[in-house]
Amino acid sequence: MRFFLIPALLVAGPAIAQDRVLTVYASDYVASEWGPGPAIEQGFEAICDCDLQFVTGDILPRILMEGEGTQADVVFGLNTDVTARARASGLFAPHGQDTSDMSLPVDWTDPVFLPYNWSETAFVYDATRLETPPASFAELLDAPDDLQIVIQDPRSSISGLALLLWVKQVYGDEAGAAWEKLAPKILTVTRGWSEAYGLFTDGEADMVLSFTTSPAYHIAAEDDATKVAAIFPEGHYLMAELAAQVAGTDQPDLAQAFMDWILTPEFQATIPLANWSLPAKLPQADWPQVMRDLPRPATTLFYDEDQAEALRQPALDEWQRALR
């Protein structure tokens, strides 16, 4: 058995050919053939004379566990709602980029965590099944109880946590009451985004918690315009994904080069159609047509990481009380 296993363990791709390796910890979906990973890897290797290796999985718990001994040079795919703890670990170094001219709907002054894409959380519905979708958050709360939605658990999912903060920002102290009104319309709560979206595409639910940019995939890749994000005048909560370089990296030049590359037009142009989200620094005129055509919310809601961290537990208690 050992004899057979060893080759299997050594299949590491073209890694051996290069001396300099940049190890990037990334979210699960990144490195897959349909994620942004392959384009990022190819693009960076063309300019760095190095080998970029993605290591996918749960980034934050892993890097906190590894601490100073981590092999990561860069992390790719953290989210604004959980960076407080990442920052407190002191494991990350400043990115050194000019963030004054971003295409984000909020000002970005963070010296450590650098956004590379964004969108907003939104409820997506199938226009062929739902003829009169709720046009506002208030209408969603007042909708008849046979309108069934699927959401993600804020204790196990980033997007579920974003919904929690979205409701908190819209309803403030009334958030608990809002959840109680929403509760009968919640078909079920899933562990993560994948399960929820699967239930939606199977026709189990009328609406699913996803992102304002989700319909772009269906339009561009499947030529299907029936999946629509409902835009609410109350505003939508921002989801931005962030990169950061590891302070203790043994490849500081490479890590810095990677951070320098993230905001370049070449990199940013790969985001919309591979990540199905909006680029963090690219004029709207350079977005693919499908992204420009998407309806955009007038208001973007956002908590900075300290507010998000402070609100998380009370909002979670409220949510659990209303939904149990």
Place this chain on the structure above:
Amino acid sequence: MAAGAALSPGHAVAAALAALILGTLAAVAWGAGGLSALTGWDWRAVWFTCWQALLSATLSAALAVPVARALARRRFAGRGVLVTLLGAPFLLPVIVAIMGLIAVFGRNGAINQALEAVGLPQVGIYGWQGVILAHVFFNLPLSVRLILQGWQAIPSERFRLAASLDFAPRDIFRHLERPMLRAVLPGVWLAVFLVCLTSFTVALALGGGPGATTVELAIYQAFRFDFDLGRAAALGLVQIALCVGALALARRIVVPATFGAGMDAGPGVTGPPGWRRGADALVITGAAAFLLWPLLAVIATGVPRIPGLPGDVWDAALRSVWMALASALLSASACLALALAIARGAGRWVEGAGMLPLIASPLVLGTGLFLLLRDVAGPQQMALPVTVAINAAMALPFGLRALIPAAQALQADYGRLAAALDLRGWARLRFLVLPRLARPLGFGAGLAAALAMGDLGVITLFAGDRPTLPLKLYQLMGSYRMEDAAACAVLLMGISFALFWLFDRGGRLDA
């Protein structure tokens, strides 16, 4: 030298297991600088976890008895295939099973569409009833297989003797079947109870909301969001305490069945004629429909897309197969050593250690191993070996449940003969143990392979750039490719099942 006092490989395996499970827990607690207090929500999770597991286990075990009996006493064309197929749900990766259940029982599923067509109200799959339904779907097959093995362990001579004595079905039940069930059922119930205790994705997807929070979710949250190792370790301890409690409970009601040795010669058991034949047919058909329909629904959606799956899905599949094979071999060897030691009267702690992996959270285990080994090797090098080891350990209790009764019977029936012939070591293994235990061993190895194939737990914490097939499935979903994901699910299901079939069939070659 008394056989029971010897320090056998079984004792070594048990000690290693206990060290693995308890040692990793200690490592997590130590890494956290102590245990953290549990919140009120945690205790609610403990409560929900317990009652749904109790209900799920009781229903699964109770429903499995008539199915196993019908299968044990009837012979029909395709019976062997059906017995194997009925095992499929237990081998399914959770996400695939949920897909299948929803295709049949969901709001938009076949049953509700039929109900709607005839103007009847819909039935709901979401909420606690969905959790129970899914757990019975998962665990009924396991229970049927374990109980069926109990029936097959009764030497066929006993049934022929009963027939020649003109026993009515009631007498057969009292003298042959009831003692067997007394010996087998508590273990089956316990195994299912423990599986349901650590349930996580099922409870969330079908449970409907925070009311269906399990301890495993609380552990996940402690890691993923709070990075509160102390709370994770405390919750891990709660899980272990529940396991030990359930184990003690099950041990109190077990009475080993003793039928004596048999030649297993001649024709097999035949069931009573008359209305019972019809009832058995009904039971078998009902179970088959309940268990196979959801699988067929998944197959129907996914199969057409399989040829279009991209190359790296096949790479992931191959990688998963190697890991599953390594895991099966490791698990079966450890299982055999443990079962033989238990049959020779090793202490209760040996059996307890064998059941420990069921209750241990794979997340606690993985994290603990990581903390222990991080100075020895990088996570990249550890990812695959650690996943193989954890999967082998997680599958061990199921194989053990199947193996212990057979190993005990072997010891009781042939132990003295083997001692008199001075049959020991390799010769004993080759001429006595392996042939007599081939069936449960093949079954256990098959389970281990299939479970390792579908596992998506620790791998998310450790994965390098070489994903396994279940991880690939989630990546496909994460890239909005739901149809490819369905095809990937069918592939995953097909491979899991083929691996199980190969091992299980291998164990029954002589039958």
